[in-house]
Amino acid sequence: MSQSPPNEKDDVVPVNSKSAADAPPPVSFTQLFRYTTSLELFLDAIGIVAAAAAGAAQPLMSLLFGSLTQRFVSFGYTQAQYVQNVNNATALQELQEAAANFRSGAALDASYLVYIGIGTLACTFIYMIIWIYTGEVNAKRIREKYLQAVLRQDIAYFDTVGAGEVATRIQTDTHLVQQG
Numbered sequence: 001m002s003q004s005p006p007n008e009k010d011d012v013v014p015v016n017s018k019s020a021a022d023a024p025p026p027v028s029f030t031q032l033f034r035y036t037t038s039l040e041l042f043l044d045a046i047g048i049v050a051a052a053a054a055g056a057a058q059p060l061m062s063l064l065f066g067s068l069t070q071r072f073v074s075f076g077y078t079q080a081q082y083v084q085n086v087n088n089a090t091a092l093q094e095l096q097e098a099a100a101n102f103r104s105g106a107a108l109d110a111s112y113l114v115y116i117g118i119g120t121l122a123c124t125f126i127y128m129i130i131w132i133y134t135g136e137v138n139a140k141r142i143r144e145k146y147l148q149a150v151l152r153q154d155i156a157y158f159d160t161v162g163a164g165e166v167a168t169r170i171q172t173d174t175h176l177v178q179q180g
Contacts, residue, residue: 035141040134047130054123057116064116068109075102139178146170 033041078098085091150157150166158166 035138035145036134040137043130044134047127047134050123050127050130054120054127057120057123060116061113064109064112068106071102071105071109075099135178139174142177143170143174146174 036044075098078095082091082095147170150170
């Protein structure tokens with residue numbers, strides 16, 4: 001077996017790569033909310049409850065759909081028994097009762113599905129509005145703090161940054177924080 005020549009790409013180190021020592025230290029979960037007021041934390045808690053309620057609707061809809069499917073199967077079974085016993089008077093009465101039960105049960109299940117859909121819409125609207133609001137307010141606070149920190153720098157700092165770079169950095173960094 002012959003050895004292949006060493007790959008030249010293995011020896012090349014990217015110019016823009018940062019070492020692990022240059023990376024910022026990780027922050028704890030509570031430090032993520034250091035610019036948040038207690039009212040915003042309360043609103044976020046309401047948003048979490050609303051998001052959980054919106055998420056719980058899917059299993060409820062599956063249960064109701066299963067109930068509706070069972071009603072179809074039961075009615076179909078009763079109808080099949082009627083077809084086998086066409087001349088039986090009790091079979092006709094059972095079919096009429098099964099049809100009435102099917103209609104009322106299916107209407108009840110359908111109304112529950114509508115109510116769950118309206119509840120899901122409301123809960124989704126609530127948590128989205130709350131989280132968008134708190135994200136915007138926190139991004140605004142972070143932009144203000146960032147600008148204050150930049151303006152406290154020595155004048156020589158601005159010789160090293162390009163034109164518009166400070167404004168661009170403020171916008172992109174706070175957008176990243178806002179998006180999560």
